[in-house]
């Protein structure tokens with residue numbers, strides 16, 4: 001089974017204003033096909049951990065290991081405000097990674113349009129980003145990430161800017177795409193319910209310096225009811241996670257550094 005192992009990873013940032021320990025000896029493992037959420041107070045190092053797994057920066061201590069992969073896994077990142085290329089149409093944006101992989105144009109267009117069709121967006125494939133709503137643009141960014149069939153999908157609050165109803169729809173689309181391809185997913189969110197409803201496991205982090213405090217297994221059956229109605233112990237798990245986070249969040253409020261949970 002292909003696996004990601006984060007082993008005793010620490011990361012410090014230094015700037016003119018001083019030095020911040022973003023992660024302190026963080027360890028976790030994720031299996032191929034698992035959907036894992038990272039949840040924690042603002043500044044606890046969630047994005048730093050994603051960047052380290054993506055290879056965009058290196059740990060000061062510890063290792064990131066990809067085991068049982070014949071070659072380096074293909075990782076894709078999706079951010080809250082993943083920028084689309086404004087001069088490219090929707091399908092060209094979705095197919096961008098395939099162009100980088102030298103797939104012929106007819107084939108990549110076909111793949112992009114088929115992917116958009118599964119999200120009910122086939123009619124928009126020739127539109128340009130400025131003609132789309134924020135929610136639609138974010139859906140295109142998600143389609144772009146899935147188009148290359150990545151081994152690992154690293155998602156940093158991808159749905160944060162969407163309103164609650166739109167978020168529910170896009171969450172459903174995201175789970176449908178994930179279910180079809182089953183990449184390993186690391187999904188950063190501030191939303192306790194979202195973490196529990198999307199993921200198999202929630203890694204609850206604490207801050208200053210960032211550590212993994214507890215692993216919570218959601219254990220809900222799939223397909224998930226993203227309204228949460230079907231999942232009897234959802235409220236109990238939400239409460240449990242809130243209790244893990246509460247003191248960090250209250251501490252941030254007192255020191256004036258809080259953004260959100």
Ligand SMILES: Nc1ncnc2c1ncn2[C@@H]1O[C@H](COP(=O)(O)OP(=O)(O)OP(=O)(O)O)[C@@H](O)[C@H]1O
Nearest residue numbers: 013014015020022041042043044045046047048049
């Ligand atoms: N490039 C950088 N230079 C200096 N400090 C940084 C840098 N990037 C992050 N930090 C600091 O490292 C800590 C962890 O940041 P990170 O963005 O990983 O946290 P986060 O949990 O993703 O935060 P948020 O939930 O607010 O997005 C924070 O204190 C942040 O200010």
